[in-house]
Amino acid sequence: MLELRPHQIEVVENLERGFQEGHRAQLLYAPTGFGKTETAMFIMQSAARSGVKCAMVMDRIVLVEQTSLRLGKYGIDHGVMQAGHWRYKPHERIQICSAQTLERRSTFPDIGMLIVDECHVQRKGILEYIENNPLVKVIGLTATPFTAGLANTYTNIVGASPTELLIQNKWLCPLRVFIAKEIDMTGAAKVAGEWTSGDVTQASSKITGDIVSEWVKKTHDIFGGPRKTIVFCAGVAHGRELQEQFNRSGYNFVSISYKEDDEFKRLTIEDFAKPDTTIHGLIATDILTRGFDVPDVMIGVSARPFSKSFSSHVQQLGRVMRPYPGKDFAIWLCHGGNFLRFKQDWDEVYSEGVKTLKEGGEKAKPEPTEKVKKESKCPKCGALWVWDDKCGSCGHIKIKQSVMSVPGVMEELAQAKARADESRKFWAELIGYAKERGYKEGWAAHKYKEKMGVFPKGVAPPPERTSMKTASWIKSRTIAWATKQKMAG
16 A cells, blocks of 8 residues: 655645646656655545546656556556557556657547656657646656756746755665765866766776776775665766776676667666675666666765766765665765765755756856865765764864964864854744744754754854744654654554
């Protein structure tokens, strides 16, 4: 039986409210691993029970089979709109189909609701259908709503809880990021703001050995041996070079691309998904970026730099953040420079989510300076610095606290002050929230401790208006408490 989690129920309710308010086409943003497919299946099942025929359109044919299997697992009757498929049942009220199949057909199915998976991949045939059928309700699903033109189709965006809250509630897995040896893209040509595939492949191939040796070192230092890994390579030739070097080092990595037949790719991914697989890692360019769901992957390797495609970067990160029993964190080895290149955008999406559709789409990002690159990683292990002067991965002390005027100390002290100011602001917003709702004295301090681990110190600040981030956190804790009470009852 399909049952949704509290954060999924919340977006279903918000979508229903959006339809009631007159939004015919809505976009559901949620991070990779949120459970957008399960949420979509729940919506279709509810609509079908009300007599509404629904279709869910997948961006790739291979995802049709995956989605059909998941519907079958929950016992949800459906048909697959594909000639010769054993589930070809056009009478069923829930239909699963690929965009390619629909575009080849002269007519679309007679439906009342259309769900578009990976809607940021805007296909002409789907967009024309939406425009020409104003009575059909539409829900677009995406983890990366950054493509230009989405606002022309979708008039309302329903944002799920941001990644930070989903990690706090154990629905997603945190990342430990290592800034590894970077692929040098100096002088590489660009087309429409993105580096050309040929130059990316050539530049990436120069550090193939470093990519392999860094993975060997990290997987042994952190896990004591190889752990299931996915590698995002620069192209077919680069993927095959990586496979050869991994194999020469004694590890079973398999490169898959558009040049292999679909059956080989399907069987390889199915094998890799098994808990007892003998495959240590998969290597690919785009195949693993969308629709790949193997939650026990412990390591992701970025070996393909992007100049402007923040959406691809986010999709890649999401592939290793799915939760799994015993998986306390996932490792991200960044050779592409993408984590620092897109860090500002990632920090915003991580803590705030996405609330509006931006015009103009993605733009090329300026390269971080050498100073920023140096100061962003631990000089001993290469881990990304997060807040403290002590590296969270190896314990290396970055700067000894001193009253002396030492280059770099003032910057660290400024960061510490910024953290203190942020914590105090959070306390002030909790006080404001409590006063507005007439909560008892002490509620704000206990909520502060719930997130920070300690009670606030010093004189309480004056109340402040609650930000969207703080309000979302309070709401997530309320939902979690209610769910716990329901289960206990």
